Amino acid sequence: MLEVEGLEASYGSFRVLSGVTLEVRPGEIVALLGPNGAGKTTLIRCIAGLLRPRAGAMRWEGRPLGQAEAHTVVERGVAVVPEGRRLFGSMSVEENLALGAFAPRARRGEASRLEGVYAIFPVLRERRRQLVRALSGGQQQMVAIGRALMADPRLLVLDEPSLGLAPRLVESIFGLLREINRGGVSILLVEQNVHAALALAHRGYILEAGRVAAEGQGSVLLNDAHVRRAYLGPLAR
Amino acid sequence: MTAFVQQMVLGLLIGGLYGLAAAGLSLVFGVLKVLNVAHGQLIMLGGYGAFWLGALAGFDPFAALTLVIPGALAFGAVLYWTLFAWVVRASEETRVKNSLLIGFGLALALDALAVRLWTADERSITTSYAGAVVSVGGIAIPLVRLASLVLAGALIGGVHLLLARTRWGRAIRATAEDWEAALLTGIDVRRAYLLAFAIGTALAGAAGTLVSVGYSVSPSIGLEWTLKALVVVVLAGLGSMPGTFVGGLVLGLAEAAAAWGFGGPYREMVGLVLFFVVLVARPQGLFAR
Numbered sequence: 001m002l003e004v005e006g007l008e009a010s011y012g013s014f015r016v017l018s019g020v021t022l023e024v025r026p027g028e029i030v031a032l033l034g035p036n037g038a039g040k041t042t043l044i045r046c047i048a049g050l051l052r053p054r055a056g057a058m059r060w061e062g063r064p065l066g067q068a069e070a071h072t073v074v075e076r077g078v079a080v081v082p083e084g085r086r087l088f089g090s091m092s093v094e095e096n097l098a099l100g101a102f103a104p105r106a107r108r109g110e111a112s113r114l115e116g117v118y119a120i121f122p123v124l125r126e127r128r129r130q131l132v133r134a135l136s137g138g139q140q141q142m143v144a145i146g147r148a149l150m151a152d153p154r155l156l157v158l159d160e161p162s163l164g165l166a167p168r169l170v171e172s173i174f175g176l177l178r179e180i181n182r183g184g185v186s187i188l189l190v191e192q193n194v195h196a197a198l199a200l201a202h203r204g205y206i207l208e209a210g211r212v213a214a215e216g217q218g219s220v221l222l223n224d225a226h227v228r229r230a231y232l233g234p235l236a237r
Numbered sequence: 238m239t240a241f242v243q244q245m246v247l248g249l250l251i252g253g254l255y256g257l258a259a260a261g262l263s264l265v266f267g268v269l270k271v272l273n274v275a276h277g278q279l280i281m282l283g284g285y286g287a288f289w290l291g292a293l294a295g296f297d298p299f300a301a302l303t304l305v306i307p308g309a310l311a312f313g314a315v316l317y318w319t320l321f322a323w324v325v326r327a328s329e330e331t332r333v334k335n336s337l338l339i340g341f342g343l344a345l346a347l348d349a350l351a352v353r354l355w356t357a358d359e360r361s362i363t364t365s366y367a368g369a370v371v372s373v374g375g376i377a378i379p380l381v382r383l384a385s386l387v388l389a390g391a392l393i394g395g396v397h398l399l400l401a402r403t404r405w406g407r408a409i410r411a412t413a414e415d416w417e418a419a420l421l422t423g424i425d426v427r428r429a430y431l432l433a434f435a436i437g438t439a440l441a442g443a444a445g446t447l448v449s450v451g452y453s454v455s456p457s458i459g460l461e462w463t464l465k466a467l468v469v470v471v472l473a474g475l476g477s478m479p480g481t482f483v484g485g486l487v488l489g490l491a492e493a494a495a496a497w498g499f500g501g502p503y504r505e506m507v508g509l510v511l512f513f514v515v516l517v518a519r520p521q522g523l524f525a526r
Contacts, residue, residue: 048421074423086418089412090476099411102404103423153421 034207089133102151250487253386259469261440277463283445284454313438351456474522
């Protein structure tokens with residue numbers, strides 16, 4: 001579905017990705033893990049069309065990705081929930097959600113999809129007239145995910161959705177991601193929260209210094225000695 | 238007392254045009270993060286457009302608006318494609334600097350062009366109803382200027398509704414707030430820039446038309462109007478069209494009060510003092526949310 005092959009990217013002369021290869025298959029939840037500065041966000045910026053890779057290839061549903069302008073990526077069925085949510089804070093919840101359906105393809109069935117988002121996040125219906133910046137962090141994350149769902153994506157890419165949220169909220173958001181996935185949306189999940197992400201994901205990749213250091217099924221990665229040492233600390237059992 | 242009220246009424250009337258002049262500058266600055274210092278020259282061109290439509294084709298200046306506005310929209314689109322589209326490709330931090338270079342160049346070119354085409358003479362549209370005045374309790378209100386104030390408010394209100402209620406209006410606001418996030422939701426940000434710049438130019442054209450009927454135009458008014466607009470933008474803050482209109486009225490009233498209290502020369506100074514005070518005390522502007 002999404003295939004990334006030998007992707008290289010840099011900011012100026014600073015190379016961030018040096019040959020990343022990974023894929024997301026239809027119906028999968030794939031976790032992308034790794035320390036700060038490993039290149040996770042850079043990879044997402046490449047997929048979203050915000051950054052041109054220097055080398056390598058990206059294919060989405062068999063057709064090349066990464067040459068087109070960023071705003072056309074959503075139209076093709078890839079929706080990104082960016083790091084830090086990047087909501088339009090001076091607009092209401094409902095306006096943010098409506099902007100999610102801006103792409104021409106997403107305009108069909110906008111009303112029923114809005115109902116779907118409100119069904120997943122009932123609190124957003126109650127707050128639909130409120131300005132987004134008046135919401136709590138957890139509610140803002142719900143708006144961010146809802147805005148991406150409004151684009152009717154086949155692949156949902158999330159960059160650190162758990163950042164700054166209380167553990168219980170993270171649990172409930174991840175539970176909702178599983179439901180969204182059961183509804184037929186593939187998910188690429190970038191996380192620092194290794195345990196939660198691998199428990200949710202079918203497969204995972206570990207990104208280190210711009211390369212894939214390990215990959216495999218969630219449970220396998222969780223037991224991988226390398227992963228345990230690097231991310232779970234010496235006390236991990 | 239009557240003299241004071243009379244001055245304040247006249248100040249309020251021109252304040253509406255300050256608001257209209259600033260609305261376009263504010264929209265372009267807020268959305269493109271580009272400071273178009275040739276905005277006053279666009280107002281000047283709008284004024285000449287209306288003047289010549291009247292002189293050559295017999296258009297009433299208010300009717301001329303229906304041609305000046307679409308003409309200015311198209312002219313704005315051309316200016317965006319030829320000049321400012323290059324500026325917005327640069328990173329956000331360098332946009333203002335680059336736009337200043339382009340804006341000053343454009344301003345000089347348009348000033349020279351206007352002198353060449355239309356001479357340095359002051360022009361003003363004189364209509365059959367130019368001298369009409371309503372008198373309220375000894376206060377004279379020139380009808381043409383009153384109509385200009387109402388039209389300025391209506392145009393700003395119209396743009397406000399456009400931004401608040403329409404799909405592309407929402408897209409323009411989203412682009413102003415976070416253009417990368419706008420791209421991620423599928424908004425063609427370049428088109429949002431184009432639309433904002435064209436609408437900003439149309440507002441300038443409309444302002445110029447109203448200036449040429451209630452006041453006068455000459456090739457040298459550009460810089461003056463850019464400064465007025467800039468003061469109002471700083472006064473009102475970005476992001477609110479009604480706020481910009483009120484900011485214009487405030488500047489008009491402040492100028493009138495200064496002229497009445499300290500004499501005519503202080504009219505021009507009060508705007509700059511306000512500019513300074515607001516930047517120091519409330520840099521986000523009086524009405525920014």
